[in-house]
Amino acid sequence: MTLSDKLRAGKKPNSPWGHSIAHDDRFSLKLPWKETFTFGYHESSPDSVVPFFESTLGMDFEPAGKVHQKYCEEMKRLALSITEVLAISLGLDRSYYREFFEDGCSIMRCNSYPPCQEPSLVLGTGPHCDPAALTILHQDQVEGLEVFVNDKWYKVRPRTHALVINIGDTFTALTNGRYKSCPHRAVVNRHRERRSLTIFLCPREARVIAPEVPGFFTWSDLLRFTQKHYRADQSTLPKFKGWLLSLQDRNLDC
Ligand SMILES: O=C(O)CCC(=O)C(=O)O
Numbered sequence: 001m002t003l004s005d006k007l008r009a010g011k012k013p014n015s016p017w018g019h020s021i022a023h024d025d026r027f028s029l030k031l032p033w034k035e036t037f038t039f040g041y042h043e044s045s046p047d048s049v050v051p052f053f054e055s056t057l058g059m060d061f062e063p064a065g066k067v068h069q070k071y072c073e074e075m076k077r078l079a080l081s082i083t084e085v086l087a088i089s090l091g092l093d094r095s096y097y098r099e100f101f102e103d104g105c106s107i108m109r110c111n112s113y114p115p116c117q118e119p120s121l122v123l124g125t126g127p128h129c130d131p132a133a134l135t136i137l138h139q140d141q142v143e144g145l146e147v148f149v150n151d152k153w154y155k156v157r158p159r160t161h162a163l164v165i166n167i168g169d170t171f172t173a174l175t176n177g178r179y180k181s182c183p184h185r186a187v188v189n190r191h192r193e194r195r196s197l198t199i200f201l202c203p204r205e206a207r208v209i210a211p212e213v214p215g216f217f218t219w220s221d222l223l224r225f226t227q228k229h230y231r232a233d234q235s236t237l238p239k240f241k242g243w244l245l246s247l248q249d250r251n252l253d254c
């Protein structure tokens, strides 16, 4: 994308879709060092990715739109198959989560991390757990992804033809913590641009998620919380619980 493509496709206020340069307003410690292009993929309108590319980036991007549309289609199919394995592992009917997620709008993000002269002063993506249910991540051959396990950051080295699957906070909530979301981050380097593709499996906005959080919540509540009130990090779910309870208290006071 050229600079003018990026400007044309720039995310509008209150819209989750489009091009953005890391949310520097939402970080306090290290400056984020990345660009993202975000769009939605919904099975009820599977052909909507190409028109989105054309309308935000221009007609030249039709072929890119087609590739990304196909990618989303295949990844959604894969994500739903993974939910079957997860359901079986929990002793549930294999289609239990498939039916739960089938009609949701997936969020697709193309990340680019340019080389940085001072990599120790920035972070590509700060430490966080993904708020959605499942993430399928494809990274190029440049290292950068790290996961936090037993108080240590470990590199997730790129492997040709391998995808990284992450559990997100929504799945943690749905399974009452039996599956735990995984804290991760992306660091940058001095020499090479790094690229990754992430697709997030989300429920339909109005879907009720139970029972981890008192007083049920919907996916759109969690989405609103992470977009408007609190940047997703390792404490999103406990912070979200507190926020929901404070809203309930406020409603009771009224
Ligand atoms: O680029 C990466 O490897 C990680 C990206 C990520 O964690 C995200 O988009 O949520």
Ligand SMILES: [Fe+2]
Pocket: 128, 129, 130, 184
């Ligand atoms: Fe993530």
